[in-house]
Amino acid sequence: MAVFLRAAPFDPWAEIGCHVTDHPELAGKYGATAVFVGTLRDLNQGRTVSAMMLEHYPGMTERELQRIETEARARWNVIDALTVHRVGEIARNDTIVVVAVWAAHRNDAFGACREIMEVLKTRAPFWKRESTDSGTHWVVAEKEP
Secondary structure, three states, X not given: OEEEEEOOXXXXXXXXXXXXXXXXXXXXXXXXXXXXXXXXXXXXXXXEEEEEEEEEOOOHHHHHHHHHHHHHHHHOOEEEEEEEEEOEEXXXXXXXXXXXXXXXXXXXXXXXXXXXXXXXXXXXXXEEEEEEOOEEEEEOOOOOO
16 A cells, blocks of 8 residues: 655656556456546636645645555455545646555455545545635535545
8 A cells, every 4th residue: 555645746647557566566466456536627616726725734644545545445355555646736637636446356446446535535634725716715625425
């Protein structure tokens, strides 16, 4: 399991490729890889979004993301997981997050990937401030699924 925060734009597919390359022990162990990639869209709640500032508590955020992965791993038969999340200033169409899960079977990969992403949206200590056509405002966290 791996968790990374990135202050600069990143390529989610390169992150996944590097993770697999850096972990040759995974080869032949998994039959399914589920991936979620989230990007900053240009519209939110009827407002045109130009950018977002994503703030966090260094150290605390990584620990919570690791805890979320560990909890998902306890519920699903997961071989490995990767979460990479942006922080700082994010432009439209930039990748915000990638969650990848490797498992022997698709049900476990899909289930764990969805769980990590959904729980991350509610528990990870991130604070979002959107820049929109009507000014800047803080985004209220989503409720837990």
